[in-house]
Ligand code: LP5
């Protein structure tokens with residue numbers, strides 16, 4: 054399956070970073086707190102990360118948890134949900150939906166998660182980007198990859214694999230073939246990153262495009278994941294961005310962080326119950 058074989062004549066980069074329709078989500082008035090996470094990259098080889106996430110979901114008092122992409126390390130179609138590990142994740146999520154609202158936005162690893170998976174896991178699918186109106190303010194939520202405009206190779210790749218035509222063709226292939234293609238792309242992506250002298254130069258959200266999205270959404274704070282470089286940055290004129298951390302409880306340094314929104318604004322918390330008992334090192338190194 055050749056990338057490019059399904060391409061259109063138009064340059065896909067011409068549309069990169071543009072939003073035709075800004076989705077909006079208005080939080081119910083009775084909600085007191087919303088928490089946001091991203092980049093858990095769950096897979097069979099990270100069982101402690103899944104356990105920590107399950108512990109976090111069981112312990113949080115937030116009314117809603119928004120997962121802003123890359124819940125999974127890789128997702129090649131909703132039939133992946135028949136495997137025991139993914140089934141367990143879907144069942145865990147579904148069980149928590151009795152007590153809180155769970156939202157899910159696609160990331161670059163799990164953009165093929167569809168309605169069947171969302172239904173099995175009780176997740177509400179969120180468009181990327183979505184403007185969240187809550188606690189008297191507007192927050193613009195995105196996974197983040199769509200705004201990494203300097204990464205032109207990725208933006209071309211993204212434009213192709215997000216097209217309905219490409220997805221239809223890809224999803225019509227047998228599971229093992231899809232899995233093998235995705236593994237190949239993962240290897241290429243890893244190799245590309247490790248060969249790059251400074252990914253910060255090209256693998257970060259474009260500030261001008263971020264500001265323009267914020268203006269379009271009439272929001273002041275952009276919240277995103279994807280870069281795995283958590284932090285808060287002032288962008289001027291009352292605008293800022295907050296970046297979510299990734300989660301990894303299986304490899305050192307262990308990390309897991311939650312952004313919490315409430316009437317006081319935005320705060321960061323380590324879900325301490327999730328890290329409890331952890332020395333900060335994987336079991337064999339502890
Ligand atoms: O994910 P990460 O953090 O390593 O890097 C991302 C970008 N990479 C990706 C690819 C993902 O890692 C793997 C996607 C799995 C999706 C599964 C669904 C099935 C898809 C099958 C696709 C054919 O998103 C990386 C960015 C980085 O973030 C920082 O922003 O730089 O982008 C890339 O590395 C993409 C490459 O630069 C684009 C070139 C791909 C060329 C593929 C050619 C062969 C394809 C033939 C097979 C059909």
Ligand code: MN
Pocket residue numbers: 092122123160161162196198278279280
């Ligand atoms: Mn990502």
